Amino acid sequence: MSTSTDMDGRTHRSRAGTRHFVISLLTSLVFLFLDFLDASLCVLYRFLDAFLEGKPSPCYCGENRGGARGGASGGDGESEVSETLYGRRNVFREMGMLRLVERWEPAGLAGKAVVMNHRRRWSDCGCDSCVSWAGDSALKLHVVVQEPLEASARVKKAPENVIFLHGFLSSSSFWTETVFANLSGSARTNYRFFAVDLLGFGRSPKPRDCAYTLKDHLGMIEKSVIIPYELNSFHLVAHSMGCVITLALAAKYTKSVKSITLIAPPYFPSWKSNASLTALEKLAEKRLWPPLLFGSAVMSWYEHLGRCVCFLLCRNHRTWERILKLLTWRSELHFAAIDLTRHTHHSAWHTMHNVICGGAKFVDDYLEGLRKSRARIVIIHGDRDEVVPLECSNNIKMKIPHAEVDIIPNADHTRVILGREQAFTRKLEHVWAKFASLGQELD
Incomplete structure (x- = not known):
């Protein structure tokens, strides 16, 4: 036997x-x-x-x-x-x-005048929607602002502000279609909401003469939201890649941030090894299965293959949208399908490397500053997330012990919000109410 x-x-x-x-x-x-x-x-x-x-x-x-x-x-x-x-x-x-x-230069091009300040490549989409920003001399992000409802004279007070930052290959629609549509009457009355299309995505500018670093993203958020609306205090909510930008923003405006809600934050401690390369290898591991991770690997490791994909999909997004409408018998597509192609290869490639990967080497310092300031941090993560591993949230918890971590069962990278919009929105409202006062002590 x-x-x-x-x-x-x-x-x-x-x-x-x-x-x-x-x-x-x-x-x-x-x-x-x-x-x-x-x-x-x-x-x-x-x-x-x-x-x-x-x-x-x-x-x-x-x-x-x-x-x-x-x-x-x-x-x-x-x-x-x-x-x-x-x-x-x-x-x-x-x-x-x-x-x-x-060292090669094509024959006949020597001495030819070259104009390098054009704002899009020949391989990028040139439809009105994709280049509308190019006519604006003062570049600003596209921001969806939801002003508070009028309160009664007896309870009228200055509204609190909430800034939402989306993840990679997404837009402000990620928030307007999920959270904004499910806000309670109290939240609509007491808060002013800002959903941002990050630089290079959605309907925001996609300049070619930009490296899309954290500094570039922060500068545009300041220029488009914080400064023009004179925000002295605000809550922050971010998903995935947006969490890296949110931590940088919170570290810079420590005294203004009332609460920070991070959903599936990509964080790998820099002491383990080169943080940028670690982030690339963890988030875009060279694997054939599942298809989502294979696609991430191709788009993250191969610059020119990624450009081909963008040439076929992003440049021809209008055609693909018509085809999808015919196949699904729908007059309107899901916002996620539309957002997936609303970028250029230049903006997505640089943001992937300079924010998600390059930003990894700065996050430790951001978190240390927020730990010392006792910033209010809430982390939400799905236990079936195959894009950003659950260890990332646990890493932040070890770095900032007072951070709250909420693990959602049977939820992946997007289903941590999609499919449970009402419960997620109520959670956010609870966080904002709990940390409404900057002077409130942590539990």
Whole structure:
């Protein structure tokens, strides 16, 4: 009996080992092919950009390891450029496949005047909706503002302010369609709400001469919300990538922030290793399954493959939207499907690396400052989140013991809100009411 059990155990381990080897081999082969494909597309895009725009667009395939591309960040913006932009390994690039290409200049283009201040690439969408911001000389974010309802004369008081920041490949619709639509009468009366389209997403500007660093995002939020509306105090609510920007904003305006609600915050302690590369490897691990993570890996590791995807989907979003309406028999699409394509490759690529990955090296300092100031922090995370691992919220709890952590069972990265909008909104209202006074002591 014992011999039979041992044999069964060895057989099971052998099969598991074989399965693991096959999956690892297949994964290596697929991503090796993608390495080659991305390097080849680099050559193709250099030719197309030179032909259509007068000069090859710079990319991060070269050996240069410093400086931001097209960065208008200015000042100390250089330090906010993520190491992952040049630190992504590509077998064929390291073999020197692109060295000759970097010195290449197409015949007939030498001496040709080059205009580099155009605001979009030939491969970006040029529809009215996508370029409407380009005619505004004073660039500001698109912000949906919901003013409070008129209160009775007896209870009239200054409303409190709440700023919402969305996650990657999303927009202000993420909040207006979920939270704004489910607010109680009391919240509508006592609060003023700001749902922001972050720089490079939704209906906000998508400038090409920008590195989309944390500094760029913070500057635009200040310019578009905090300064024009003269906000002296506010609550912050953020999802996923927006949490990194929210922590930076809260660290800068410590005395003004009443509460911070973070939903699925990506945080990896910098003491473990290079925080930026750790964030890239954790959030965009090279895996074939599930499809969502495979897509994240392709879009995060391969600059030119990502540009191809954006060329096919984002540039032709109107066509895809019509097709989806026909297939689903709907006159209106779900806001998430629309938001998915409302960006340029330049804005999404740089925000992914310079905020999600590059911002990781600053979050420890932000959290330390908020710990010392005893900031009111509430964290909400789904226990089935495959995009941002649950360990991220636990990491913040260890860093800031007084932070509240609410784990939602059977919820993934978006279902932590979608599908439970009313319960989520009531939770937010409870947080705002609990921390309504800046002078209130923590429990």
